[in-house]
Amino acid sequence: MIDRLIAKIEETQNPTVVGLDPRLSFIPKWIKEESYEEHGKTPKGAAKAFLHFNKEIIDAIYDLIPAVKPQIAMYEQYGSHGIDAYIETIEYCKQKGLIIIGDIKRGDIASTAEAYSHGHIGKVDIEGDRFEIYKEDSITINPYLGYDSIEPFLADCSNYDKGLFVLVKTSNPNSGQIQNLEVGGIKLYERMGQLVSEWGEGLIGKRSYSSIGAVVGATHPEEAKNLRRIMPHTYFLVPGYGAQGGTAADLAGCFNKDGLGAIINSSRGIIAAHNDKVNQNKYTEKEFAQAAREAVIKMKLDLQQVLNTIV
Numbered sequence: 001m002i003d004r005l006i007a008k009i010e011e012t013q014n015p016t017v018v019g020l021d022p023r024l025s026f027i028p029k030w031i032k033e034e035s036y037e038e039h040g041k042t043p044k045g046a047a048k049a050f051l052h053f054n055k056e057i058i059d060a061i062y063d064l065i066p067a068v069k070p071q072i073a074m075y076e077q078y079g080s081h082g083i084d085a086y087i088e089t090i091e092y093c094k095q096k097g098l099i100i101i102g103d104i105k106r107g108d109i110a111s112t113a114e115a116y117s118h119g120h121i122g123k124v125d126i127e128g129d130r131f132e133i134y135k136e137d138s139i140t141i142n143p144y145l146g147y148d149s150i151e152p153f154l155a156d157c158s159n160y161d162k163g164l165f166v167l168v169k170t171s172n173p174n175s176g177q178i179q180n181l182e183v184g185g186i187k188l189y190e191r192m193g194q195l196v197s198e199w200g201e202g203l204i205g206k207r208s209y210s211s212i213g214a215v216v217g218a219t220h221p222e223e224a225k226n227l228r229r230i231m232p233h234t235y236f237l238v239p240g241y242g243a244q245g246g247t248a249a250d251l252a253g254c255f256n257k258d259g260l261g262a263i264i265n266s267s268r269g270i271i272a273a274h275n276d277k278v279n280q281n282k283y284t285e286k287e288f289a290q291a292a293r294e295a296v297i298k299m300k301l302d303l304q305q306v307l308n309t310i311v
């Protein structure tokens with residue numbers, strides 16, 4: 001998976017992943033009204049509005065970016081219709097050649113983890129016939145139950161060229177309550193960084209990076225720099241840029257000297273750019289996808305400036 005992701009990052013010259021985290025408040029009124037008219041003001045109406053919104057956003061930006069990260073919670077809350085919208089969003093993005101990082105943050109063990117793995121990145125077996133269900137290329141995993149919550153995914157990563165992004169140092173304000181505790185003379189997130197690096201050793205690709213990556217928040221630049229040193233062969237998925245306050249200056253420590261090593265996520269900053277205060281009155285309701293495209297271009301320039309200081 002990691003070699004495919006790096007190839008797409010190089011092709012687009014853009015280490016950006018756009019988070020597809022739709023909310024009804026971001027969706028233009030005309031899309032919601034069309035959907036409610038056909039499907040009612042119901043979970044189905046909401047899920048169909050998400051799908052329409054996502055497709056227009058993807059049409060406007062797919063040529064500029066290597067990857068998308070749909071956040072499953074936004075869809076799952078609407079039950080089976082939401083899950084259908086999640087799956088159809090992934091299929092649409094795959095048709096456009098994008099790498100899919102499913103933000104599912106699973107964290108169970110043993111046979112339960114194996115079921116998550118088969119459903120999301122492997123295949124499910126029904127009486128000897130095999131089916132791909134969600135079709136992500138990579139998924140986010142919570143590792144704080146230990147190796148038993150990682151190991152069941154490794155076979156599918158290897159068999160189907162898939163990957164994981166494992167939470168190491170998360171972007172949220174209170175992540176330090178647990179992740180920065182001292183354990184055996186180092187911080188817990190540092191220990192987790194060592195472990196994720198070890199767990200990924202069997203899945204190193206041609207470009208010397210592992211398909212087992214790490215989630216490292218842009219909002220904690222010192223910790224990111226520290227982790228970059230601890231885990232040189234681990235790709236970082238970096239959320240927290242933009243809406244959560246992470247800036248370009250905070251990102252330099254996430255990259256390696258080769259200009260690789262990190263892919264930066266922005267969700268609201270791109271897909272809700274038309275609602276952003278700085279863009280007030282700049283876009284009509286019909287121009288939301290154009291607003292997303294312009295936000296991607298702005299982010300790309302911002303990231304290129306960071307990369308210019310590194311390589």
Ligand SMILES: O=C(O)c1cc(=O)[nH]c(=O)n1[C@@H]1O[C@H](COP(=O)(O)O)[C@@H](O)[C@H]1O
Binds near residue numbers: 170171242265267269
């Ligand atoms: O795993 C993630 O993607 C993630 C980890 C983390 O530490 N912080 C974090 O914000 N995220 C996700 O990244 C996205 C951030 O969205 P914005 O703040 O709107 O850019 C959401 O989907 C979060 O669930």
